[in-house]
Amino acid sequence: MRDVVTRMRFEERELKPYAEPVSSSELREGVVYFAVQFVDEEMLIPTMEPLVFIGRNLNPEDVGQLYFQDAGSYRQGLRHTSATGEDDSATLYQQAEAQVSHIFEYDRALDALMACSLRRQKAPASEL
Numbered sequence: 811m812r813d814v815v816t817r818m819r820f821e822e823r824e825l826k827p828y829a830e831p832v833s834s835s836e837l838r839e840g841v842v843y844f845a846v847q848f849v850d851e852e853m854l855i856p857t858m859e860p861l862v863f864i865g866r867n868l869n870p871e872d873v874g875q876l877y878f879q880d881a882g883s884y885r886q887g888l889r890h891t892s893a894t895g896e897d898d899s900a901t902l903y904q905q906a907e908a909q910v911s912h913i914f915e916y917d918r919a920l921d922a923l924m925a926c927s928l929r930r931q932k933a934p935a936s937e938l
Contacts, residue, residue: 825925830918834876834907837863842881844919845903847912848926854933856926858919861903864890874907 832843842860849855860881868877868890879890883900890902905913914922930938 823921825921825928829911829914829922829925831911831914832918834910837876837910837913839863839865842916843878844914844916845878845912846914846919846922850937852929852933852937853926854930854937856923858923861913864902866907876905876907876910878903878905878913 829846837843840862842862845857845859845861847857849857861878862881862884864877864879864884866877867873867875869875877890879888880901888900890900
């Protein structure tokens with residue numbers, strides 16, 4: 811018997827001509843955000859990684875530092891406070907508070923990827 815494929819339609823939306831990253835003041839601990847970055851200057855080859863915001867200034871000498879952990883290890887229960895060294899599989903990211911223009915809430919990350927899709931449609935095949 812053949813599986814029935816249900817057609818899906820994504821809500822139409824108008825994209826802004828600029829990215830809308832989350833403001834560092836809006837970050838909430840334990841919430842998943844998405845790092846969207848591009849490997850090329852033309853912004854045609856995106857990468858996206860889910861990250862959990864785990865806090866600010868986690869080290870005593872920190873000033874204006876934000877910390878993120880890969881979502882996979884966070885969901886497995888591994889926390890930065892329980893990290894013991896080489897055997898830990900968590901990846902932690904430290905980022906200056908003023909340099910989080912690549913961190914998005916889900917829908918805004920999706921907007922960035924859809925804008926990339928539109929750029930890719932216009933780009934020569936040699937750039938893809």
